[in-house]
Amino acid sequence: MLLLSTDSRMDKNKKNFEEISCDLCGSDKYSIVYGAEYEKEKDPELVDKFRASGDELLIDQLVKCSRCGLIYINPRIKSDLIVGGYSEGSDETFVSQADARELTFHGSIKEIEKYSQTNGKILDVGTAAGSFLAAAKKRGWEVYGCEPNKWLVEWGNKRYGLSLKSGTLFDQKYEEGFFDVVSLWDVIEHTPNPSEVLRECNKIIRTGGILVINYPDIDSLVSRAMGRKWLFLNSVHLYYFTKRTMTEMLKKQNFEVIKIKPYFQKLEMGYLFFRGESVSKIIGKTGGTIAKALKMEKRLVPYWLGQTFVVARKKSGVGK
Helix, strand or coil: CCECCCCCHHHHCHHHEECCCCCCCCCCCEEEEECCCHHHCCCCEHHHHCCCCCCCECCCCEEEECCCCCEEECCEECHHHHHHHHHCCCCHHHHCCHHHHHHHHHHHHHHHCCCCCCCCEEEEECCCCCHHHHHHHHCCCEEEEEECCHHHHHHHHHHHCCCCEECCHHHHCCCCCCEEEEEEECCHHHCCCHHHHHHHHHHHEEEEEEEEEEEEECCCHHHHHHHHHCCCCECCCCEEECHHHHHHHHHHCCEEEEEEEECCEEEEHHHHHHHHCCCCHHHHHHHHHHHHHCCCCCCEEEECCCEEEEEEEECCCCCC
């Protein structure tokens, strides 16, 4: 198990870090967006950081590719350690919002049906506890899901009666052209190699099929306003996309973007204030206390902090 130092993490754990090139264009030239702040490290073990509900504000160095503009963490924890971290441990915090996510996803699957030609086979990559697939199943879809975290897979299978599979997308060996729709809800920014993930999605989606991605847009108004305090700017997000870089990455993997729009989610008010403590403990704790006193902590609240919904169609041919 990897132990992370709080004073000089890079110096003591250099063997666990890697320098990477841009995943979109391959360049190794970049400018620094935010410098590293490793002295703020609060998780003593890697497994505690890389989880579905991971919320530690960014302490790693964030860079911007000088050629194409893709923004990403560099250097970063090695890929195998990241995947290993996601695979282990429980995440009661994440599943506490299952009811809210089910409600949100009920609307999401209806939105997807506007673009899909059939309620056929759908795969959710990084499905966590399977709330999206539960909503899709109710609407007649044949559902499939994979998730690295073993505990979340077990929890989701018990709650929803699904057959979620443990492991990454690449572990599953799905057939070429098998799916009508593949979705990645708040997943692509966590992956060590987004291009490889999209290439595999292209392979397993039929020609004319749909890819759905939800990601936090670093060029959104709220992100630009909050700067380094933006809630989605955290150490478990390895890549930060804009509409332009997301479109370019999808185009490179033989997808045509047909819709991009803001994505509103619903979560409990108390949970939102709890997550907000990572930005401001005073506002988060005070808001949570007030919400509890007014018996509103369980009230579902729609919120938007830059989340962006993308629908892309697979063209004929293969990705690069």
